Amino acid sequence: MTFAPSSPASPEPRCLPEAFVQMLLSRPQGRALVEALSMSEPEVSVRIAAHRGLGMPQLVDTAPWNARLAYLSGRPRFTFDPSLHQGLYYVQDASSAALPTVLRHALIQADINPDGKLRVLDACAAPGGKTTAVADALGSESTVVVANEYDRTRAGVLVENLQRWGDPRIIATCADAASFGVLHDAFDVICADVPCSGEGMMRKDRDAVAQWSPALVRDCAALQRRILLGLWDALRPGGVLIYSTCTFNTAEDEDNVRYVIDELGATPLSTGLENMPGVSPGCFDEGLMPFPCTHFYPGIARGEGLFVAALRKDGDSVPTVQDDDMRRPKSFKRKSAAKTQPVPEAVRRMVRGDMSWSTDAAGIITAAPPAVAAMAARLADAGLRVILEGVEVGTIKGRDVIPAHALAMSQVIDCDAFVKAPIDWREAVSYLQRNAPILPEDTPRGIVLLTYQGRPLGFAKNLGNRANTLLPANRRIISPHVPDAPENVLAAVGVMPAGDE
Incomplete structure (x- = not known):
């Protein structure tokens, strides 16, 4: 007996390998x-972020094994939904x-x-x-x-x-x-x-x-x-x-x-x-x-x-974490790392919580919880290549620090450290296409945190007569098209972001 509605029919039946089919037919189901593998199409579902303060109403079509998993009635154009780019949900089977x-x-x-x-x-x-x-x-x-x-x-x-x-x-x-x-x-x-x-x-x-x-x-x-x-x-x-x-x-x-x-x-x-x-x-x-x-x-x-x-x-249980393991490491660096530069106080105020800080030879500033910094050092010392740890906060450029897009997405960003500019859906899509944002005339010069529905979307630099996007090229929406109507997956499944503007 199948659980749930039938999946959509496949427009072109799949021809499965005969040996594979015989293996499956030996099973009760x-x-x-x-x-199903031959004739139907997969369903579409998203998992709502647990760490972003989003509620889960009872009416959502959800899975019995995960209350934060919502099924969708079709496949929307996820690319044009800013909430996806903000990390408010994950498209997941x-x-x-x-x-x-x-x-x-x-x-x-x-x-x-x-x-x-x-x-x-x-x-x-x-x-x-x-x-x-x-x-x-x-x-x-x-x-x-x-x-x-x-x-x-x-x-x-x-x-x-x-x-x-x-x-x-x-x-x-x-x-x-x-x-x-x-x-x-x-x-x-x-x-x-x-x-x-x-x-x-x-x-x-x-x-x-x-x-x-x-x-x-x-x-x-x-x-x-x-x-x-x-x-x-x-x-x-x-x-x-x-x-x-x-x-x-x-x-x-x-x-x-x-x-x-x-x-x-x-x-x-x-x-x-x-x-x-x-x-x-x-x-x-x-x-x-x-x-x-x-x-x-x-x-x-x-x-x-x-x-x-x-x-x-099997074996006697001994936890990996002892109380003294949680102490801040003496330095947040590894054997191959360059000497850590001082981190300006203004940069430290961009991040909430107790952090270990580092600046590498390229001027990239990273903040990580002490336990993360300690584990990253252990991994690197064992010869394992670490490619991300904690939060990339920004990069030193002369006398300035250019905030990283990863900081805008992070749970630990202190939004009060930045001038904020709210933008609507069409402006958000344009920004995600790496077009120059249009800011209100009274926006102060310097770094601006763009927000969509009350949550960070990314950074721009206001030069006065124009503004430059700070969205990384590899995060942009490649398509130049802008749909006529907004995509809003969270609204479709009955979830409304807290602090919605």
Whole structure:
């Protein structure tokens, strides 16, 4: 029995590989899954930011596994919605949004406080949806989340999305996930959404259909075990591993979880999803002892394909964070860093909270919570490439400091440190296209924080007779088109930003 309305029909049925179809048909719900992958289109959903003060009315069409996930009736032109660029929501598949529920449920079973001071690694993080969802689910300001991506191009996308989300507790690295084993017992939680054969993405990505083969499945399963083996030493005893793929076959899913249990030493935990409508249990060969794990099947759950399992590493539980670990580091620098320059007091006032500060050789000023600075230093000293830590505040240019766009997006910006200029939807879209903003005549010269619906959108520099945009070129809307009517996804799902102008 399917949970939820039927997905939209596909305009052109997909021809699935025969060996893949036979594998699916061996499962109790296989025929419904084959029909969904062949004949239907994915639904569209967004996850509302938990850290931006946005409410979630009861009437939102939401998922039972994440109350902040809202389904949309169609696919809007997200690019032209300034709220997306402000980090107020994330366009995310509904199945993937189940990870926060799995994580919190697993932590409680492992006697770990989800709102305590945690060290979390998202080992295969790009494009950032799961990282931001996990960070939103963990309450402590002293928690640190490390988001890693091996591929450099995807790592760049990850950084953009993390900066847009604006959580200063997140560090990004670009490294082989298996290399984190050099950090022994460093993390309370490791989320491993490993590279896979992509069977669950066949409705979204026709390349996933074209590239599928039994050999690809075998290669992916071997790669996943190498990653798991490398990550295992980085997880402290008593810590939690959340293992997930976007595929269906047992070689990449149940068999790899059993490998961790039997060979590495782990206890399976409930995912907390077992009694929710639309989700399915694991698949096990006859004679093998089953363990808790969860599948999301398109056409049965309202989302794309996902497999997820939670495990507790065997051994005596010792938290990674001791009280003395939370002290401010003597200096916020690494072995390869240039000597830190003094940070002007006016710049410090741009950021709220207790921060460690640094200025690199290029004059880029960064602020990070002390726990983030300490973890970033540890990662770099272990040879792992850190590409984002805390908040990029600005860049020294002669006697001036040009504020970074990342600061405008950050949760810790002090808006009262800037002259503010509210703009409407059409002006906001024009700014996001990197056109020069038109400011009120009485706007003071200098740096101006542009706001849309009461929230920061970005910076401009008022020169008097004109204003220059400070929006980075890689953040611009490429299309020169401006729609006739505004896009407002939050209003469509019944969410109104607090402080709306």
